[in-house]
Amino acid sequence: MKAIEINGEIKIYNTLPKSWDGNKHYVGGFNNLSDADLKSEGFYDVIVPEYDSRVAKLSSIYFDSNKEVFTYDIEDITWNESLSELKENAIKELKQNAYVKLSLTDWYIIRKYEEGIDVPSSVSTERANIKSNVVTKEGEINALTTKSSVILYDTSL
Secondary structure, three states, rough: OEEEEEOEEEEEEEEOOEEEOOEEHHHHOOHHOHHHHHOOOOOEEEEOOOOOOOOEEEEOOEEEOOEEEEEEOOOOOOOOOHOOOOOOHHHHHHHHHHHHHOOOOOOHHHHHHHHHOOHHHHHHHHHHHHHHHHHHHHHHHHOOOOHHHHOOOOOOO
């Protein structure tokens, strides 16, 4: 990926054009020029830093003259919710995940209640593990101290 700054605006090219009217006029083959020739026309590599989009975002693209690349800074996301509100949302998501898992075996419980048919021990064990995991994970969520740690917490079971 290459980019060029034209009249103060940075244009990014995933694929370079075959023709270009710059310092020289290229009717064809512009996309096959060497990096040195592309730099002479103002085209430089675009470097996208690695980041976790759940807790960070990219700044506007800019030219880093020291490294001779177009790049971005990584900026932390700011959430409007308080830490306690984010925890509350994570716990709701956790409990929703448990509800979905438990609902797969609810019919055993209903059958036991309505017809007196025993629930298989493997199902009882699975359900107990789900509920135990919810208690453990809810405690872990409540112990978190930063908004980003809550956002990154895995609420799956």
